[in-house]
Structures are given as C-alpha cells and as structure tokens.
Amino acid sequence: MSESQDAPRDLTALSVARMGRLAATGDPWEPHQLLTASGEVVVSVAAFFGELQAAGRSAATQRSYGMDLLRWFRFLWSVEVEWQRASRDEARDFSRWIQITTKPARPHWRSPDKPAVVRPKPTNPVTGKRPPGRVYAPSTIAHCETVLRSFYAFHLEAGTGPLVNPFPLARARRAHAHHNPMDRFEPQRSGLYRPRQPKRIPRQIADEVFNDLFTRLSSDRDRALVAFWVSTGARAAELLGVLNGGADPGQQLITVVRKGSRALQQLPASPDAFVWLRLYQQQIHGLVPTGPDDPVWWTLRRPFRPLNYHAARAMFVRANNLLGSNHSLHELRHTAAYRLARDPDMPITDVQWVLGHASLTTTQIYTTPTAADVVDSVLAHHQRRTQPQQPTEETTLRYRQESLDVLFGRRRP
Known part of the structure; x- marks a missing residue:
C-alpha cells in the first residue's frame, strides 16, 4: 500500500533539495550524465539517453530532457521513493508540486558559497516583457510531463521499469467535442497531468x-x-x-x-x-x-x-x-x-x-497582428473619423451627360 493511500502526502512541508546534477561530459557517445548526490551515474537515465541518441536526437535535446528528469529524480529522492516504484500518486504529487513551488535560485558563479537570493524584477520599460517568473512556466511543466511519460514508456517496453506508466494519458473523451470548425483538429489525447498552455503570439522587435x-x-x-x-x-x-x-x-x-x-x-x-x-x-x-x-x-x-x-x-x-x-x-x-x-x-x-x-x-x-499593430491601426481609424471627408469627383452624385442632353433637347434619344 502506498503512502498516499495511508495518508495524503503533505506537500506544504516538502522540501526538495538541490541534490544531484546534470553533467556535460564532452563525450559524443554520452554527451550528458545524470549524477546522484554522491556522483554516481543514474543508469536508467543513461539508457534513455542512448535511446534518444539512436533516434537522432541532438545533444541539446538530451540536455533539455535531462533537466526535466533531474527535477523528477530530486522529487523522488526527497520523498524517498525509487524510480521503479513510482506510481500515479507520486506523479500526481509531483505535478502539483511543480505547478506551485518556487524555482530554486542558482548561486552566482563568482560566489558559489553564498546563498542565492531571488530578487523580483520589474517589467522592462522598453520591450514591455516581463522577466522570468518565480514559478515554472506552463510550457516547462508540459514539456516535463511529456519527457517523464516518454521515459517510463521506454522502460515499460524494455521491461526495466514499473508495470504501469505513472504518467498516463488523459481519459478518452467524445471525439472532437465542442470543436470550432475554423480551427484545426488537435490530437484528442494528451498527458493526464499536462497543464493547459496559453496561446502566445511570437514577440518581434519593432x-x-x-x-x-x-x-x-x-x-x-x-x-x-x-x-x-x-x-x-x-x-x-x-x-x-x-x-x-x-x-x-x-x-x-x-x-x-x-x-x-x-x-x-x-x-x-x-x-x-x-x-x-x-x-x-x-x-x-x-x-x-x-x-x-x-x-x-x-x-x-x-x-x-x-x-x-x-x-x-x-x-x-x-x-x-x-x-x-x-x-x-x-x-x-x-x-x-x-x-x-x-x-x-x-x-x-x-x-x-x-x-x-x-x-x-x-x-x-x-x-496574426501584434497588439502594437492593432493599436496603431485602430488609432489611425479614429483619426480618420475626426477629419471631414472631402467629396471627390468619383463620390459626387451627378446626372449622366446623355440624360441631360435628352432632357434639354440637345440630341434626340
């Protein structure tokens, strides 16, 4: 019986330590390694990295996947659960924790011994961009869920992991329910613990x-x-x-x-x-x-x-x-x-x-127009509305010259 069945895990008192690290090796056969707090290589992650490399994934992709796996293993190490024994309860608690917890602050490279301090930054006055938030972005959480589901799917097929994937797919729904016919059809099933992501417009430089x-x-x-x-x-x-x-x-x-x-x-x-x-x-x-x-x-x-x-x-x-x-x-x-x-x-x-x-x-x-373009266009519209429109020859109502000639007897109809 898992811990969550005996008593719900108290996530408010959970402290996930910054143990372990993702190390770059410089070896093209194994560009990155996930290490424990004692410096040992996590064999399950190394096997997964080998699978990614065989599928043509670059070293940068392996690093991106490794950062997500590092968050997951730090969580498991903190709750003292082995990765093979992780169940849906751990996956659910991890998904709750990563959506609410504050991102760990990294110490400055010049002063690694000093405690890291997170100072909130204001919105940039030139670009209007907000600085990175103190919590994980929805895109980061969604990417993490996809990576962990792929990690356990790989070990499930290899027979080296749990019998059930802790990160399952969402429950099947009615096909294309409430679908807007103007939008393209999205995949019907995604991760059960995958958060919804806001639609963002790419930011350009004026x-x-x-x-x-x-x-x-x-x-x-x-x-x-x-x-x-x-x-x-x-x-x-x-x-x-x-x-x-x-x-x-x-x-x-x-x-x-x-x-x-x-x-x-x-x-x-x-x-x-x-x-x-x-x-x-x-x-x-x-x-x-x-x-x-x-x-x-x-x-x-x-x-x-x-x-x-x-x-x-x-x-x-x-x-x-x-x-x-x-x-x-x-x-x-x-x-x-x-x-x-x-x-x-x-x-x-x-x-x-x-x-x-x-x-x-x-x-x-x-x-898709940007917000600045729409604002400029609407303001130009209001400016045109305030200016009196001068009638032009094309817009002025006039009688046809042939009708005037007939009316005044200048020529026979």
Whole structure:
C-alpha cells in the first residue's frame, strides 16, 4: 500500500533539495550524465539517453530532457521513493508540486558559497516583457510531463521499469467535442497531468527599437551576425554553425544546418549582411583559419576560438543593456518571420520554406497582428473619423451627360 493511500502526502512541508546534477561530459557517445548526490551515474537515465541518441536526437535535446528528469529524480529522492516504484500518486504529487513551488535560485558563479537570493524584477520599460517568473512556466511543466511519460514508456517496453506508466494519458473523451470548425483538429489525447498552455503570439522587435539596438553593437562581427539573423530567419545555433564554404556573397546565399532534420539548406540574406561579413573577414584576415570547412564566426579576443551560443548571447545582452531592453536572440528570428509574412508579394509557403517549418500551421502564426499593430491601426481609424471627408469627383452624385442632353433637347434619344 502506498503512502498516499495511508495518508495524503503533505506537500506544504516538502522540501526538495538541490541534490544531484546534470553533467556535460564532452563525450559524443554520452554527451550528458545524470549524477546522484554522491556522483554516481543514474543508469536508467543513461539508457534513455542512448535511446534518444539512436533516434537522432541532438545533444541539446538530451540536455533539455535531462533537466526535466533531474527535477523528477530530486522529487523522488526527497520523498524517498525509487524510480521503479513510482506510481500515479507520486506523479500526481509531483505535478502539483511543480505547478506551485518556487524555482530554486542558482548561486552566482563568482560566489558559489553564498546563498542565492531571488530578487523580483520589474517589467522592462522598453520591450514591455516581463522577466522570468518565480514559478515554472506552463510550457516547462508540459514539456516535463511529456519527457517523464516518454521515459517510463521506454522502460515499460524494455521491461526495466514499473508495470504501469505513472504518467498516463488523459481519459478518452467524445471525439472532437465542442470543436470550432475554423480551427484545426488537435490530437484528442494528451498527458493526464499536462497543464493547459496559453496561446502566445511570437514577440518581434519593432523597427525603431531594432535600429537603436543595431547601432549599439560594438564590432563588425556582431553587426554581421545580427544582420544575418534578422534577414534569413535562421535560428541562433544554425547561423553560428556556418562554415566558410557555406557563404556565397555572389548569390546572396548562406548555407545552414537545420536544427531538426540536420539537412543543409541555403538561405537568402540581405546585401547589408554580406557587406558587414566582408568587413569582419577583412579584420580577421590572417588571424584565423579560412578554409572551406572552418567556421565563419570566431571570438574577438585571443586565443581565437569558434564562437558558441553562450558568447553570442552575451554579446546581445550587452547591447540590450546599453539600450535598456531585454530582447532575446530568438526574437530576431521572429522579427524576420513577421517581416516576410507581412510582404504581400511573399507567399506564405515561401516563408515556411525559409523558416524550416514542417507544418504550414506553424508559419501562419506570424500572420496574426501584434497588439502594437492593432493599436496603431485602430488609432489611425479614429483619426480618420475626426477629419471631414472631402467629396471627390468619383463620390459626387451627378446626372449622366446623355440624360441631360435628352432632357434639354440637345440630341434626340
């Protein structure tokens, strides 16, 4: 008999300690490991990571899954339940706990011994974005539920886990009940403990804000990067992985490796992006390798190393701090998508190809107007209503000249 059948678990008094960690190994065969508090590898998670790698999932995906599994194992370690013996009661309590609990604060890397302090931050006055909340976002909770259900489904099929998946699917409902015929049909069954997620509109960077942000970039390399991001719509990691052989200024094309399919794809870019790229290449000429298989983007300080995502993000954060904004690198992709989708001469299927979306439905979200656009449009409407309308020749009611000629006898009907 489980503990929940004897007495409900007191979640208000539960303290989930920050024990264990997800460690990056640098080994391509096992990029990440989930370690216990004593430093031992969690074998069940290592087997699951091997399954993900065999299915073609990247190391970044394994890290994302590993963070969700780390939250789950910390919860199990705190309630003293082995992962093989976890039941629906533990899954239910974990789902309740993660929706209410406060996210653990991370100590600063410069002072790891000092206790971490969470200070609430106000809404950014430039972008209007709220900072990350103190509780887990619904998208994080939903992703965690999906990962844990997949983890136990894998061990259930392998015969190494419990006989019943602790994270079951939702109970079957009447097919397409209360379905809006204008909306697409969603999958009928999802996780039982999967929270509902609000529909969010991708956030773009306004043109005037982008211009101010661009002027605060400190090097030609940074200007070239941002110009490529905002003109190609490539993801941050996709552009950072471009090689010298993939840049074709004559055709205004740059070749990236797509995140999901890992396929090579040429993306058109703006002429300004290649101008900034040429200026940057002239500055680093003779300092870094320039072979066709060498990376395009390098750090600015010695020793020169290929530019990674964290360094590029730090560059963009510094430019944001000068402006007082908090835009993210991914918003440059959203900005490019909005600009392409609003061009009346640009087919939406072409936008889908540029963004690399598998479904056209994903691309169509960029046709939704933003709140700022709607406000400007409505205010312009009210402004037009206050102005007197001048009658024009097309709108003035007039008799036909043929009728006047007949009326006054100028010609016979």
